[in-house]
Structure formats: C-alpha cells, structure tokens
Amino acid sequence: MKLGDVTRTTLACVRIFNGALGLFAAGRMAKSLGGELGDDRRFVYPARMFGIRTLVLGVDLLMLKADDPSAQRVLRQAVLIHGTDTAAALYAARRRELPAEAAKLTVLISAVNTGLAVISLITAKKGS
Secondary structure, three states, rough: OOOHHHHHHHHHHHHHHHHHHHHHHHHHHHHOOHHHHHHHHHHHHHHHHHHHHHHHHHHHHHOOOOOOOOOHHHHHHHHHHHHHHHHHHHHHHHHHOHHHHHHHHHHHHHHHHHHHHHHHHHHHHOOO
C-alpha cells in the first residue's frame, strides 16, 4: 500500500470515529472535554452537526480512489478543513475556552489530521 493511501485511509478512519462520536455520543464527548462543558446541553446540537459533517467527509475520503478525477479537490479540501480546525483549536486554547488538557488534546488531534491531509495531498500529486 502506498504512503498516500495509508495516510488518506488513516485520516478517513479518524474522521469516521470522531464523527460518529459527535453524532451519537455528543454528551460523552462534552464530558471528555471537561469543565462546565460536560454539563452544558447546548454543546450537543453543534457537536451532532459537526459529527455528521465529519462522518460524511470520512466516508468520502475512505471511498476515494487515487485515480478519481475529484481526488485532488477532495484532498485539498481536507487540508483546508483540518488546517482550519487546527487554527480554531489553537485559538480556543489560547483564549482558555477549553480546559488545558482538553485544549492540548484537541490541538494535537487537529494537527495530526492536518499532517495526514497534507501528506495525502502531496503524495497523491507525486503518484506515491
């Protein structure tokens, strides 16, 4: 299996897992982030919206074939989405909008996803 396929599949699986968690276990996700967020039911609705978006994007990436004409567009979007997620996580961490441990975890997950997306895009362009 090629590096780009491995990184794309890994990113797809992370998206599917996190999307399913947000969609079907939003309350549990909120509790894992800690603080008052775990008790705030207002988090559930946006977590479910984020969850379905992430789940659909994950399945889209998983089904993508390297020779698919839309592969470059999908992979560029992945870089944009995960880069933006990383920036938003960093912003939330700096503003202390999340407990310190939750902020670190959120930034780490988003940054890893961004890295996977970038590697997938670069290797797809090279045909690796």
